[in-house]
Amino acid sequence: MTRIAIIAGLGALAPAIAARLDDPAIFALEGFAPEGLPATPFRLERLVPFMDELHAQGIGRVIFAGAIRRPRLDPEAFDTRTAQLVPRILTAMQSGDDAALRVVLDIFEENDLSICSVSEIAPDLIPGEGVLTGQPSDADRRDVARAAQILAQTGPLDLGQGVVVAQGLCLALETLPGTQAMLDFAALHGDLRPNPTGARGVLYKAPKPGQDRRIDLPTLGPDSVDQAAAAGLAGIAWAAGGVILLQRDEMLRRAQAAGLFLWAAAS
Template identity: 75%
Template sequence: MSRTAVIAGQGALAPAVIAALDAPLVYSLDGFAPEGVDAQPFRLERLVPFLDSLLDQDVSRVVFAGAIRRPRLDPDLFDARTAQLVPRIMMAMQSGDDGALRAVLDVFQEHGLAIASVAEVASDLIPGEGVLAGEPSAADRRDAERAALILAAMGPLDIGQGAVVAQGQCLAIETLPGTAAMLDFAACHAALRPNPNGAKGVFVKAPKPGQDMRIDLPTLGPDTVTQAAAAGLAGIAWQAGGVILLDRDHAIRSAESAGLFLWAMPPS
């Protein structure tokens, strides 16, 4: 009987994915286990023996769920077979996080392990097109479309998956510090909006153009709603079918309470 393994990263996504599966095996990169998840650690320096162990346990597919940052590698811990992969992975890392992730996925697949997306195993986490809370105004929709264009232009540079636009002006873009830091920045610079009484601004999330949709999808949740409200924004929009929404009911209630809209935009 084939089994599914979850590579659990930090944040709330891994527990949600684990709950959607039937008794998966759960692992985490050493030092990156999510809170409250019983995950067996493994090290990248011993990747090939780890993959062998998955096959020995009849694992046929793997789901990546949660945030993982590049670990510090200890040269003394590499086994001979994994060491042969180092030049290939290091070269991929030079092209950014996407390149590094693709290289790791290739290694998993070369060992006979299929990579399953969150959409395949927990489709309810990825909303389809539509407004889930509130109602974006015409100005909000224009700002959302502007932010989506900015994200599409940034995609090849592998910078981030989020942007804040108010009255056609970009107040902030998401970079390595993450969504919370970006929304804090937008809050600090809200006075830069051309018209203080005009549109408040929209936070937009979208996957990068050409992104491998099996891993590293952008993620939103109730905390994001709280942060967007604190930044004084009108709402949150995202690319329908390409963004994970955690704890949907809670997020919708929070948005309605704060007077924010939630909008899954049609892909551009």
């Protein structure tokens, strides 16, 4: 079996994946290495030589794990072969994150590097359907259904993978600033709920329709619970089988302490 390389990004996912593999090779795009996980840096401007190095180390499979924001590219740093990919990469980046990721996957596969998914390496991180803690009310369940409907419509536009819905109304939608910014916004505008004593609202996450699930699945962790609690929400729900949970025991502990439900809802 060929060795697996982790292309590590920010956050706790890459360390969680590394803990489940024997002798993984760990690399990180320069400036995006996860804290506490030693990783060899590489630059996007030298992507083709980097893939050559993977083959030289006997690596045939790659898993992407962690958050990476769009790097600034230095035109003078490109090698000749990678420079030939620039128009393709830039065109995809202008089309949105999902299009850019698809092109990256295609380039790796065209260079005989197969892509592993989190579900293949660590299926325990992606829970199936069920309520993990707490109990969503009927009103919460309606809000979750409404949230899923919203993301089904915005997903093809390559927007974010999260939304906050309260009493049937969209309080916030995830965009480039990310989940915390969305929840901070929802916290600021919680008074827009029509009924002050009604349903407090939910955070809902799901992959985009048609998304390649080998990369960039939505992720939730203990910080998500803290942020949802700070926003005054009743709980967190997500598409069962399509969202990564990190540090699940700590998530449960914090959710129980804050009185939030956690629910992997049928998608």
